[in-house]
Amino acid sequence: MTSSTSPLLTAGALHVTFPGRRGADPARAVDGVDLDIAPGEIVALVGESGCGKTTLARSLLGLVPPTSGRVTFDGKPLDYSSRALKAYRKRAQLVLQDPSGSLNPRHTVYEAVAEGLRIHGYAGDEREAVSHALSRAGLRPPERFFLRYPHELSGGQRQRVVIAGALVLEPELIVADEPVASLDASVRGEILALLLRLRDELGLAALVVTHDLGLAWNIADRVAVMYLGRIVETGTVEDVLTAPQHPYTQALLSVLPEAPGDPVVLTGEPPDPSRIPGGCRFHARCQVLAGGEAERAGVAESCRTVDLPVLSGGGGSQVACHWALARGVD
Template sequence: MPDLIFDDVSITYQTSGRHDRGQVHAVRHVSLDLPAGGTLGVAGESGSGKSTLAMSVLRLLPRNATLTGSVRIGDTDVADLSFGKLRSVRWAEASIIFQGAMHSLNPVHTVGRQILEALELHVTDRWPTEKARKQRVKDLMKVVDLPAEKAESYPHELSGGQKQRIMIAMALACEPDIIVADEPTTALDVIVQKQILDMINELVHERGISLMMISHDLSVLATACSRIAVMKDGELVEVGPAQQICLDPKQPYTQQLASAFPVIGDPASRMHPVTRREQAPRPPVDERHTMTDEVLLEAHGLNVTYRAGRTPVHAVKDVDLTIHNGEILALVGQSGSGKSTLARTVLGLQPADDGSTIQFRGADLPTRSRAVRAFRRQVQMVLQDPSAALNPKLSVYESVAEGLRVQHFSGSEEERVAEALQSAELIPAERYVGAIPQELSGGQLQRVVIAGALAIHPEVLVADEPVASLDASVRGEILALLLSLRERLGLSALVITHDLGLAWNIADTVAVMYQGRIVEHGPAEEVLLHPQHEYTRTLLAAAPSIRGRAAA
């Protein structure tokens, strides 16, 4: 079994065209080694160079990339391999679990067919016939804990966790010695994340596989890796045992990464997200908006049923929910628990079953177009994926102004757009108005989406997983922004999340949703520190903790 060695590796990209930035130095003089059978985590935020380093293992970098130094698998320099030899190394000696399972899987082929393709490209004595290869696919489905019949499914028919399991099955197909996992649990809920990490751990220990895992989350790496390397701006900042990196980091940047994710129960992180960016001044204590007894949005006996052929699917069951003026309510639960369906329903975007009641300021949700438009002015949604929510061809100005035009805003559009950008802490506004989405970072994109919602002065924001895919410090900035909006503008918010740390960071109250029902609801401290329902306890046990995992 070979070692994986990075020897003084530097990687640059040569950019051109409209967004020409000359040479971009993505990785600078990195030397690392992954011993045979070892585990190595590489941590860092977006732009740190960690994924570029990972892609270099199998020469998957784009054509405009130039690599100096050497990447070796055993005694073989990957750069010296012919295409034929490189193809024999891919899958068979080293394989990659890519970050975005939905984007990495072919939507027009079943997942079983895609696993089979790797086996057909690397025919060995272990699976020389079609029958043997099909049996290998069935065995792999069992290894990743999926029913054999799921191999006949298309990617869109599987959940996020199931797609990630398929990616792991593909990576294991040809029994490689080395696996590179690039953000394998990003945006998965805590239960599925724990299942995936436990599976990876089990496979590594049982089969002696070498694992290189990439993540911006130190608590995830502490779960699976014995050593962690921290990267910033393409350079290695710190390398050491996982316990030391997580619990006793030496470098300031590593300390920031380690403190970025809140510890549930830690008073220091309660209503205080960790950020690296200077926040807008907070209003004086006596001028801050806080939660009141005034009810804004409420649902009683809410049921939502989908029809799948002749079979009814009860997505939301007998839910009672109330959002008060100035309240931040976190609705937590696994994927498929009904959280997003509930959010769309209280917004009037999804019809509720007969007998359900939804009211805003004591009046039933409107059904006529003019009244619906007025309601949408008061209750706005912030979508999970800002890249998908924004039109890539529209400037920031046009994206933020779009809602004003829909609402027939009669005042100064330019002033209101500038005000919204400033409220979302995109300052100075004139720096951003002409930018298009691809020119902005993930955190800036999420602020643009929030600015678009703020432009029409709503009273309630419904935010669906607003920080699920963001880096640690950017995540803290967006959460701090939501708190700031409540304090400065009196905004209420319903935040949909699977992240209990987020709820501890910013929520006044927490509602836990399981199989379409609210199983626990109360003040955040009470629900998160003294859970009454078994499912809430299960969520808390599955939540990653940098302290608990690293010390284990």
């Protein structure tokens, strides 16, 4: 994939705001995001719970209309009419975290995978399409699984059925929300290897939503780190995970078992999209600011008071951090 490749999916100045509860301020779940995903590219969207990554993913699929900004797919702005969204969802599919919740316990594997074909009025050989999708998802021989029910499958097999249900429509993009979070460690590697193989064989692009930077390292071409509604660092997986620039990214990486030194324990309130602070939105929890390093770099006041621009959506290393920028990071 070259840098001149036109993006398959683009978010431009995307905002998603939800009304506040009981008179509270509105929740700015996605608060200005630019993001590109190229054909055949796997992008990991990383952040802790509450940072807005699932809302962003659902907005990219047209499940949550943006408050402002727009989503573009294959060069055309997303149309939110029901007919247009139905056509779009044939090309962009969602894979959810919990396969048990994604599958109807009363439907056989065959019915679960064939459902998308029936919704979209598939005119070809349904049995052949279902067999092909199950086989691609690693359930072979596929006919052995046709009449089985979800409770008769292992967790890994159920997740493969969910993936087959997405693949049967031959999409160009899948959005996988924590695709291995509910699986045993021994099965996670198999599912990640499957996603990589599908990218290589089908040219499938993917946005993988996760809190796990270790997963991102194993699967992604590029990483976008999200905090409180915005992407605060992005770049190739090697750049971001071997030389993280944002203190938040550094903290997330520090808790991995193979990370050198002691884990960074973030203090202060967890992200609250109805109470976004002025200045850098991470400054109230930032270990660099608390430790005096931002003061020594002459940016402590900026950290507390000066907002940072939205990062562009394309490739190349980018960071939204006064301290990192003062150290000469582009």
